[in-house]
Amino acid sequence: MPQTSDVMSGLGPVPNVRPTLRQRLVRGIGPAGAAYVFLFPWLAGFLVLTLGPALYSLYLSFTDYDLIGAPRWTGLDNYTRIATNDPKFAASVRVTLTFVLLSVPLKLAFALGIAVMLNRGLKGLTLYRAIFYLPSLLGTSVAIAILWRQLFSGDGLVNGILGQFGIDGPSWISTPDTALYTLVILAIWQFGSPMIIFLAGLRQIPGDIYEAAEMDGASKVRQFWRITLPLLTPVIFFNAVVQTIEAFKAFTPAFIISGGTGGPIDATLFYTLYLYQEAFGYFRMGYASALAWILLVIIAFFTAFSFLTARYWVHYDD
Amino acid sequence: MSQATSIALQNFVKRYGAAEVIHGIDLQIEPGEFVVFVGPSGCGKSTLLRMIAGLEPISGGDLLLDGRRVNDVAASERGMAMVFQSYALYPHMSVYKNLAFGLETAGAAKDTIRRKVEHAANILQITPLLDRKPKQLSGGQRQRVAIGRAIVREPKVFLFDEPLSNLDAELRVQMRVEIAELHRDLGNTMIYVTHDQVEAMTMADKIVVLKDGHIMQVGAPLDLYNRPANRFVAGFIGSPHMNFLTARVTGRDGDRPILDIDGQTVTLPRPVPGLTEGSTTTIGLRPEHMRLDPRPGMQTMTDIHTNLQESLGGQTLVYAQTPGKQRLIIAVNGQHDVPREIEIWFDPANIHVFAEDGRTL
Helix, strand or coil: CCCHHHHHHCCCCCCCCCCCHHHHHHHHHHHHHHHHHHHHHHHHHHHHHHHHHHHHHHHHCCEECCCCCCCEECCCHHHHHHHHCCHHHHHHHHHHHHHHHHHHHHHHHHHHHHHHHHCCCCCCHHHHHHHHHHHHHHCCCHHHHHHHHHHHCCCCHHHHHHHHCCCCCCCCCCCHHHHHHHHHHHHHHCCHHHHHHHHHHHHHCCHHHHHHHHHCCCCHHHHHHHHHHHHCHHHHHHHHHHHHHHHHCCCHHHHHHCCCCCCCCCCCCCHHHHHHHHHHHCCCHHHHHHHHHHHHHHHHHHHHHHHHHHHHHCCCCC | CCCCCCEEEEEEEEEECCEEEEEEEEEEECCCCEEEEECCCCCCHHHHHHHHHCCCCCCEEEEEECCEECCCCCHHHCCEEEECCCCCCCCCCCHHHHHHHHHHHCCCCHHHHHHHHHHHHHHHCCHHHCCCCHHHCCHHHHHHHHHHHHHHCCCCEEEEECCCCCCCHHHHHHHHHHHHHHHHHHCCEEEEEECCHHHHHHHCCEEEEEECCEEEEEECHHHHHHCCCEHHHHHHCCCCCCEEEEEEEEEEECCEEEEEECCEEEECCCCCCCCCCCCEEEEEECHHHEECCCCCCCEEEEEEEEEEEEECCCEEEEEEECCCCCEEEEEEECCCCCCCEEEEEECHHHCEEECCCCEEC
């Protein structure tokens, strides 16, 4: 006798076909159970590699732990010390905030400028896009950080060029007043990723809106400020949030350029670099964990602030 | 106050690289005229409008506004305003800001802007919508705002690029009437692009029929309907479109040609120069010029086989074919239950005769 489904489908009875793995699973443990089986590889990875270590680091942040002995519960001591008696923490926050507040707006402005330029129906756009994106792929690599050190050192290329004009430049990376700014320039140079996103956003703005503005007598500059920029605010917002988080997490360039010290005189002591020093320099895992959780709170605060203010300046079309 | 302007296109040409898409068009538009450019997709009607607007460079020829050559004058300085098919409203601005943008750009005083925006809003009955954003408006309301944006600039010429094609049928009819009333009230020169010949017929003072970058005919709507210059215009103007039948000239009754259409004899009521005995020609007969019952002076065709009928209530469309399998659409007033085989009646004065090259004879 044919199965009901065969009759319903009008295809008639089918010969005995071996049920698939999925059919056998569903029959054995139900649809929800089968779903968990397929979900397991990701779920295991999430629990073991992400959530587990995160919760463990939260626990460690309340302990004194040097990787050798067992963690010793110290309550809020780590947090109290960070808040009241750690000048390096304050220095690293100051350096990181300066870096974030300078590099993110400048990088976004630079990326937007290049995207607007590329959006003007340039011939060979694909090639230019690839060339401009390249620094983003290379920028966080160790090799580029080393190259950057060569560029801005006392006898580097930058001073070589300045020398042509009779200017005797300092060693930019070993002068406390300028070291951080070389890292800001390196960050700006990695504008490719936000540029690609800006370019996609610019492509989304309908051409006839610009034609309407042209009929209304708006110059190209006015069109940019009154049409392009407001319509691009969702993309600006997205890029700003992502780049801010990235900037807070910046590590490699400062590590390579300062040789892992955050010098000169803590001028490039990024928060993550200080955290690294505490964890793997002094093996104060509990203290480093507390620093990591504070960084999470700082990033969450900035992100939440961005979302709260978005309603006042981000325009969504629907 | 009306600011009607004359527009002249002289040997107007548009090229994209080596490809010429507008081929030396000459056209005179009188002050205050409502001119409709109509034609199938790709005929160049929107390109022509955009060239007049200043959004597309003119490759050759001259554009004259009130006799002044404006080829090189910027779009915003030609005294024209354009309503786009997609409305092209600024989505991040309120309706008020949308209307005011052009005036703000021109540096108008705030109270002048307010007065003009409120005046336009009043004309278009969109005053309650001034604080809303475009996304909060219906299609018809957006179209009104787009028209309002044109009105506030007090242009000499209004340009409409298929402004109703995104609206549903009922709203299209309503907006069609409103645009016609606006033209009557403002008296400006208006150029309107559409592919919909019903819009062209109902709104235009003058219709310009375009095909492949050439003007096929220019004239008043009923001129084009009654006296199409060629087969293309005859087929394009009128809905349902004109029937075209192949006929053979078999003889003459005096100087009136006698035609044979699939074995049926039809005598034309007038001499037609260029029709020689034994030659084949194409005749055109509009669906609404055929009847199912006789009238004095009418001629008939028998053995017409009906394939399908569409009852529209006030009118019945019959899809049929002649004994020689030539297709016919017959539009008869009223409600009918049409049999499979019918006889049709028509006044031979309504027959159009076309030469081999498509010209009307």
